[in-house]
Amino acid sequence: xxxxxxxxxxxxxxxxxxxxxxxxxxxxxxxxxxxxxxxxxxxxxxxxxxxxxxxxxxxxxxxxxxxxxxxxxxxxxxxxxxxxxxxxxxxxxxxxxxxxxxxxxxxxxxxxxxxxxxxxxxxxxxxxxxxxxxxxxxxxxxxxxxxxxxxxxxxxxxxxxxxxxxxxxxxxx
Amino acid sequence: xxxxxxxxxxxxxxxxxxxxxxxxxxxxxxxxxxxxxxxxxxxxxxxxxxxxxxxxxxxxxxxxxxxxxxxxxxxxxxxxxxxxxxxxxxxxxxxxxxxxxxxxxxxxxxxxxxxxxxxxxxxxxxxxxxxxxxxxxxxxxxxxxxxxxxxxxxxxxxxxxxxxxxxxxxxxx
DNA sequence: CTTCAAACAACGGATTTCGACACTTGAGGG
DNA sequence: CCCTCAAGTGTCGAAATCCGTTGTTTGAAG
Numbered sequence: 001x002x003x004x005x006x007x008x009x010x011x012x013x014x015x016x017x018x019x020x021x022x023x024x025x026x027x028x029x030x031x032x033x034x035x036x037x038x039x040x041x042x043x044x045x046x047x048x049x050x051x052x053x054x055x056x057x058x059x060x061x062x063x064x065x066x067x068x069x070x071x072x073x074x075x076x077x078x079x080x081x082x083x084x085x086x087x088x089x090x091x092x093x094x095x096x097x098x099x100x101x102x103x104x105x106x107x108x109x110x111x112x113x114x115x116x117x118x119x120x121x122x123x124x125x126x127x128x129x130x131x132x133x134x135x136x137x138x139x140x141x142x143x144x145x146x147x148x149x150x151x152x153x154x155x156x157x158x159x160x161x162x163x164x165x166x167x168x169x170x171x172x173x
Numbered sequence: 174x175x176x177x178x179x180x181x182x183x184x185x186x187x188x189x190x191x192x193x194x195x196x197x198x199x200x201x202x203x204x205x206x207x208x209x210x211x212x213x214x215x216x217x218x219x220x221x222x223x224x225x226x227x228x229x230x231x232x233x234x235x236x237x238x239x240x241x242x243x244x245x246x247x248x249x250x251x252x253x254x255x256x257x258x259x260x261x262x263x264x265x266x267x268x269x270x271x272x273x274x275x276x277x278x279x280x281x282x283x284x285x286x287x288x289x290x291x292x293x294x295x296x297x298x299x300x301x302x303x304x305x306x307x308x309x310x311x312x313x314x315x316x317x318x319x320x321x322x323x324x325x326x327x328x329x330x331x332x333x334x335x336x337x338x339x340x341x342x343x344x345x346x
Numbered sequence: 347c348t349t350c351a352a353a354c355a356a357c358g359g360a361t362t363t364c365g366a367c368a369c370t371t372g373a374g375g376g
Numbered sequence: 377c378c379c380t381c382a383a384g385t386g387t388c389g390a391a392a393t394c395c396g397t398t399g400t401t402t403g404a405a406g
Contacts, residue, residue: 028258033259036251036253039251040251041250042249043249043250043251044216044217044249046393047393047394048392048393056354056355057354057356058355058394059354059356059395059396060353064353073257075216075252075341076215076216076217076249076252077213077214077215077216078209079248079250080209080246080247080341082343084201085209085246086201086206087343091293094331106337109337109338112346114338115338115339115340115343116339116340117336117338118265118334118336119334119337120264121332122329122330122331123329127265131343156296158293158294158296158297159295160292161293162278162291163290164278164279164292165281165282166289168248168251168288169288219362219394220363221363230387231362231386232364232385232386233384233385233386235364236384236385237384348406349404350404352402353400353402353403354399354400354401355399356397356399356400357396357397357398358395359396360394360396361392361393361394361395363392364391364392366387366389367387368386368387369384369386369387370384371382371385372382372383373381373383374379374382375379375381376377376378376379
């Protein structure tokens with residue numbers, strides 16, 4: 001009744017489970033999409049309930065979910081507003097680069113204060129979101145670490161005042 | 174050793190479980206922080222395992238987690254890179270506003286294509302992340318919907334080329 | 347036709363979830 | 377000082393879930 005799904009010789013890549021799921025787009029089928037959608041609504045929804053919703057057995061759902069996690073296509077995590085959890089300063093930093101953009105992006109990816117890195121088109125080459133404990137920490141990261149990277153031409157910072165919305169529900173529309 | 178936390182007779186508030194957890198910062202204690210950290214590593218980790226890690230009973234962890242979810246402090250969800258899941262165009266939009274910034278932010282919050290809204294300091298008043306299916310859709314949202322809002326003075330868009338990092342692990346450092 | 351690997355369903359035991367009840371502690375109020 | 381109330385925590389048992397295993401089917405390759 002439902003078929004295809006990609007080959008995907010499983011798990012031998014042992015690299016980071018949550019960074020840069022780039023390279024290959026595993027070509028998700030409708031069933032996997034439906035599973036992801038279920039888990040976007042509730043990351044703890046039981047496998048059996050998901051199976052009923054998408055027309056698969058509990059075991060099959062479990063296999064699919066495990067594979068999606070292993071492949072790095074999806075993470076199931078708790079998400080918070082850092083400002084409510086003790087991190088007092090947060091900012092988006094727009095960065096202009098001369099030379100290899102991707103190597104700069106990789107360097108940012110390695111910084112623990114940087115939660116989000118995107119290569120973009122427009123007046124910034126890279127957008128990076130930074131989470132810090134206080135002003136000193138933020139200043140340090142931006143001025144001492146990011147601006148110090150060779151190839152960074154300029155940066156512009158946007159300090160967060162208030163987080164108004166944060167969703168992961170593209171599936172529900 | 175650990176205390177406060179509310180009763181949480183469960184679920185009767187049916188409002189949005191995931192938008193604007195602003196207003197009150199519920200003042201989290203160290204134990205709740207530790208619980209959140211556990212769930213940032215694995216959103217499906219069993220309560221008993223979390224309890225062992227943070228020094229609490231399973232039931233106590235269950236109550237705390239439920240309360241954190243009810244309060245909107247935390248969500249447990251599946252997170253993906255939209256680009257790998259069929260959404261071909263994604264962008265960050267910087268917005269300048271004249272008049273009431275918050276009402277514009279609220280309007281953006283109501284749009285399903287807008288996944289992320291932040292009020293910021295700097296050369297933009299608001300940053301909004303948009304997820305669309307294709308170029309036409311993106312163009313429509315930016316030009317017809319966002320720019321049409323009364324009070325929006327100007328916008329600048331940064332189309333995403335590649336998502337390099339996306340984590341929620343501030344707890345682990 | 348045979349072989350092989352992947353996906354799935356079925357099953358059973360271990361684990362987890364979840365509601366209910368009881369105990370402890372601390373803050374007020376009479 | 378005692379009482380009461382509220383919040384947090386621990387224990388327990390039944391129901392549900394998770395998870396490894398096994399066997400079947402399907403599709404592609406040899």
